[in-house]
Amino acid sequence: MRTRSRYLPIILGILMLAVPPLLAQDVAKLKSRVITELERYYDTPFKITVKDPGRVTIDGTVLSYWDKLNVFAIVSRVVGVREILNLLEVNTDLVADDVIKANITSALQLNNVILEPEKIQVGVDRGLVILRGTVSFRREAEGAEDIAAWQSGVKSVDNQITVLPPKQAMSDENLLAILRETIERFFPFEKNTVQVQIKQGQVTLTGSTANLWARHEVEKEVRRIQGVREVDNKLTVFHAS
Numbered sequence: 001m002r003t004r005s006r007y008l009p010i011i012l013g014i015l016m017l018a019v020p021p022l023l024a025q026d027v028a029k030l031k032s033r034v035i036t037e038l039e040r041y042y043d044t045p046f047k048i049t050v051k052d053p054g055r056v057t058i059d060g061t062v063l064s065y066w067d068k069l070n071v072f073a074i075v076s077r078v079v080g081v082r083e084i085l086n087l088l089e090v091n092t093d094l095v096a097d098d099v100i101k102a103n104i105t106s107a108l109q110l111n112n113v114i115l116e117p118e119k120i121q122v123g124v125d126r127g128l129v130i131l132r133g134t135v136s137f138r139r140e141a142e143g144a145e146d147i148a149a150w151q152s153g154v155k156s157v158d159n160q161i162t163v164l165p166p167k168q169a170m171s172d173e174n175l176l177a178i179l180r181e182t183i184e185r186f187f188p189f190e191k192n193t194v195q196v197q198i199k200q201g202q203v204t205l206t207g208s209t210a211n212l213w214a215r216h217e218v219e220k221e222v223r224r225i226q227g228v229r230e231v232d233n234k235l236t237v238f239h240a241s
Contacts, residue, residue: 023052026052026080027050027051027052029080030050030054030056030078030080030081031048031049031050033078033079033080034048034050034056034075034078034081035048037074037075037077037078038071038074038075041070041074042067042071044060044061044062045060046058046059046060046071046088047059047060053082054080054081054082054083055082055083055084055085056075056081056083056084056085057084057085057087058071058072058075058084058085058086058087058088059087059088060087060088060089061088061089061090061091062088062089062090062091063090063091063092064090064092064149064150064152064154065090065092065148065149065154065155065156065157066146066149066150067088067090068086068088068090068149069145069146069149071086071088072084072086090154090155090156092127092152092153092154092155093152093153094153095127095151095152095153096153097124097125097126097127098124099153100124100127100129100151100152100153100154101122101123101124103151103152104122104124104129104147104148104151104154105117105122107147107148107150107151108120108122108144108147111143111147112185113139113140113143113144113147114135114140114143114144114147115135115136115137115140115178115181115182116135116136116177116178116181119133119134119135120132120133120135120144120161121133122148126155127153127154127155127156128155128156128157128158129148129151129154129156129157129158130157130158130160131144131145131148131157131158131159131160131161132160132161133161133162134161134162134163134164135161135162135163135164136163136164136170136174136178136226137163137226138163140161140163141159141161141163144159144161145157145159145161170201170226170227172198172199172200172201175198175201175203175225175227175228176196176198178225179196179198179203179222179225179228180196182221182222182225183196183218183221186217186221187209187214187217187218187221189209189210189214190207190208190209190210190214190218193207193208193209193238194206194207194208194209194218194235195207196222198228200229201227201228201229201230202229202230202231202232203222203228203230203231203232204231204232204234205218205219205222205231205232205233205234205235206234206235207235207236208235208236208237208238209235209236209237209238210237210238211237211238212237215233215235215236215237218233218235219231219233219235
């Protein structure tokens with residue numbers, strides 16, 4: 001066994017000398033694929049470094065934190081990429097923290113992705129945004145991060161939003177808040193005339209709507225909300241005297 005072991009380093013050395021040309025070729029191809037894919041979306045060239053096996057480093061500047069996330073997403077879809085080191089710097093406008101916070105808070109309230117934006121707290125420290133709070137669905141947490149990432153002055157986003165467990169997210173209390181928010185957002189003329197009750201996922205709509213179309217649309221929107229099991233539509237159509 002000792003005699004064999006003396007030759008093992010020599011054998012390994014020969015193998016190592018034979019491997020680099022093949023690896024270099026693979027690395028060059030992967031780098032080319034990454035650059036080609038990025039050029040489909042960005043005119044600004046990035047410095048791309050690739051090491052085997054599939055480790056990609058991205059360096060350069062982008063105009064927003066959203067672009068930094070987007071570049072990562074683009075590269076991650078390239079076949080052969082196994083690991084990404086994102087060194088991109090965000091070259092955004094200098095904006096006061098309180099202005100960034102106000103802009104993000106306003107954008108969260110105006111979007112159609114997040115059902116209860118008031119449950120998300122926004123903190124900003126020298127361009128670093130920290131999102132806290134609770135949402136019912138993963139898409140809401142991701143949507144909140146995207147909204148924050150778009151804002152001018154944002155250099156980074158720390159998303160600490162908690163996605164509620166299904167049972168808690170689908171509680172009658174949580175669903176009732178979502179239902180009321182939905183009606184207020186999509187049916188402003190009915191927000192004061194439509195009442196909602198819910199028990200174990202079964203929704204009862206009472207009150208009145210301005211017309212027959214609104215009566216049907218309110219029920220349709222309510223049925224679309226995940227967690228609603230059944231809808232008893234007792235709405236009446238308002239008739240002006």
